[in-house]
Amino acid sequence: MHRLLPLVLLFCSLFSAVAQSIPGLQQPVEIIRDRWGVNHIYAKNEHDLFFAQGYSAAQDRLFQLEIWRRQATGTVAELLGPQEVKRDMGTRLFRFRGDLNKELLHYHPHGPQIVRAFVDGVNAYITQVLKTPEKLPFEFRVLNTKPGLWTPEVVISRHQGLAYNVRDELNYGRLVKLIGADKLRELQWFHPVSKPNEPDLTLRVNGDELFQPILDLYEAFRLPLKFQGRPTKADEDEAQLDRQQNNDEWFDTEKQYVGSNNWIISGNKSASGYPMLANDPHRAQSTPSLRYWVHLNGPGWNVIGAGEPTLPGISIGHNDYGAWGLTIFETDNEDLYVYETNPANPNQYRYKGNWVSMKTLTETIPVKGGQPVQATLKYTRHGPVVFEDKQHHKAYAIRAGWLDTGCSPYLASLRMNQARNWTEFRQACSYSRIPGENMIWADKTGTIGWQAVGLAPIRKNFTGLVPVPGDGRYEWSGYLPIQQLPNKLNPSEGYVATANNNLTPANFPHRDAVGWTWSSPNRAHRIEEVLNDGKRKSMVDFMALQADYLSIPARTLVPLLKNLASPDNRTEQALGYLRKWDYKLETNSVAAAIYVAWEGELKKAVYQQKVPKNAQPYFKSLPSKRVFDELLIPTVSRDSLLLSCMDRAVTQLTDRLGNDMDDWLYGQRKNKHITITHPLSDLVDKAMQKKINLGPVARGGYGETVNATANDLNQTHGASFRILIDTEDWDKTLGINSPGQSGNPDSPHYSDLFPIWAENNYFPVFFTKDKVKTVAEQTTVLKP
Secondary structure (H helix, E strand, O other), X not given: OOOEOOHHHHOOOOOEEEEEEOOOOOOOEEEEEEOOOOEEEEOOOHHHHHHHHHXXXXXXXXXXXXXXXXXXXXXXXXXXXXXXXXXXXXXXHOOOOOOHHHHHHHHOOOHHHHHHHHHHHHHHHHHHHOOOHHHOOHHHHHOOOOOOOOOHHHHOOOOOOOOOHHHHHHHHHHHHHHHOHHHHHHHOOOOOOOOOOOOOOOOOOOHHHHOOOOOHHHHHHHOOOEEOOEEOOOOOOHHHOOHHHHHHHHHHHHHHHOEEEEEEEOHHHEOOOOOEEEEEEEEEOOOOOOOEEEEEEEOOEEEEEEEOOOOOOOOXXXXXXXXXXXXXXXXXXXXXXXEEEEOOEEEEEEEOOEEEEOEEEEEEEOOOOOOOEEEEEEEOOOXXXXXXXXXXXXXXXXXXXXXXXXXXXXXXXXHHOOOOOHHHHHHHHOOOOOOOEEEEEEEOOOOEEEEEEOOOEEEOOOOOOOOEEOXXXXXXXXXXXXXXXXXXXXXXXXXXXXXXXOOOOOOOOOHHHOOOOOOOOHHHHHHHHHHOOOOOEOHHHHHHHHOOOEOXXXXXXXXXXXXXXXXXXXXXXXXXXXXXXXXXXOOOOHHHHHHHHHHHHHHHHHHHHHOOHHHHHHOOOOOHHHHHHHHOOOOHHHHHHHHHHHHHHHHHHHHHHOOOHHHOOOOOOOOOEEEEOOOOHHHOOHHHHHHHOEEEEEOOOOOOOOOOOOOOOEOOEEEOEEEEEEOOOHHHOEEEEOOOOOOXXXXXXXXXXXXXXXXXXXXXXXXXXXXXXXXXXXXXXXXO
16 A cells, blocks of 8 residues: 555656746756656756746646735735625735845845745746736636736735634633633643643633624634635535634634644664654645645755745755754744723723824725725734724734744745754754744754744743733733754654644743643654654655554543443444454544544533533534543443444444445545545536546545544545655655646646545655656756
């Protein structure tokens, strides 16, 4: 199952060469596209290298880039109509308005030149294709639009930064009002804690006033785009939900499943004797994919891997010296401030005993099919005003650290791309502010290291977990220097593994600069278990671990059934499957289907028992640790709950999959699978739908397996991009990017990687030019 493509398929592609004249280049650039759609760009100077990266990205992902541009500039309503005005207002409210040159210099000493070259490359392709608009990807014809030109401001937009803490903060404030701080601490798994009553959840604002649509504007610009009602990251059940439920579900799902795995091992644990690295970020599954592979080779640059097609550089990959990867590390860089406003002038708020005037801006939002909308944007000293409660003379603003200089997600990777050793890499990490990440490094000299990065405000007298008054008593005391966040160098255990789990010691001296909630540790524990099994690891072992479907929760819960029997024959039959199961959620397993349905019923039952009804709208799911801790307490009621949930699971599976239990295979159209629906699918005919939509294909695993496939029956999240690296030989690198490198369904690279990914397979990511030439599909020379 875990194998490379047969070599006969790898090297049989027809080779072609073309030349193009592109205004804006300084010297010729050679681009070798390999048979998996990866562009290997060879430039003679830095400007042309990043110009060609922008040009190539636009060539492959033009509609994706256009949607990014509109989201970044607050011009979505101009394309999609009045329903997107609130999104555009939110975008403009949270736009970076600092010094652009200082901002670009943060990411690299040549940041202004690099970003502008990248933008010029994007624009060169847009200008070229607009001469033959009939060649635009189909989305432009469907929406009757054309791509607009980019500016550096588009590149540095924060609209898709992974920072959702303020929603939790508002809900925690509501929950403290409804059920009290002690009950909230009992339900949520805040950790690590070093003493009772941590964290401090004291509510110092009027809790009754928190139950208003305070974050509407904030949420509007963070949500995925909808085209005639279909979300871009659609789940099969969403059509049945109303708008607010839909929005809540999207944010909750993102919070739960946007994560990643990465690990590094020292040469003492590898078969080659050299350090090895693995990384598989978990994001929404979509077409086109979020990430985009590229190889950048020019003076001072030789780096391969993936970033987002909207950004120059590479966020995960390797250069000639070392390799790096990332997973989310929890930092809290948002706070919700509540102000008393002046009854005589609502544009003034009380701060340190004085009335202070808000800063006000006015912008015009163009609207398709309607009149332009005048948007009034207000700001306090802390940040954008998202809600005004005129009845109670209150205003709410968000202090978003990511509006500061240097907080464009992943762009600081440019510095990492040129790191030659751990010291230089760690120095580069000190510029990486958003999102919070576990950065790992492995190099040819034998060094492995981990550095947590992220914007970490220091709060000396509050935790930032509930809204606070904006009157001057609750201020940030700067940011914790990134190198003071948790880190390790060549740990004695010979590895570092991160899976969005807590790695912060309870006695960490800057506790309030680090998050309080983390992913369940089950993925991390399974990775550690495999890395500690005493066997030296090869690339084949790393492939198997990224595809691992063993469920630690199943291994914990199924033995609880050992001495139980059911009076119901069907339930007893289901128990029989579990008693001889190996706890692996494989695609052909009946026991896996039974277990997943049962675990889901257990989680629902414990949630209903533990979470008060009035709290449920603001606390959507119990952390799995709380569920499992409850179920591990042996009581008579526990045993009856285990069986009654199995009864319900059997009924559910019977309804969905039929009476014959042997047909209850995990991994089928009515059970665990993936179908990727293009966001414009509703707007095209059936022939086009067949071309642009992908699946269904069988999937295994779920949200708590290393191969994380989320808990939906249709996999919405998980690893679309993967990379495996043995530092002994960069040409041994393996990778995948589902469904393909191109966003254009007319391209052979639109979905060619989807079947490889579906089998948990990889393609070789060659680095040396001689090797790259052996898998070349086309060579293009771009000439000035």
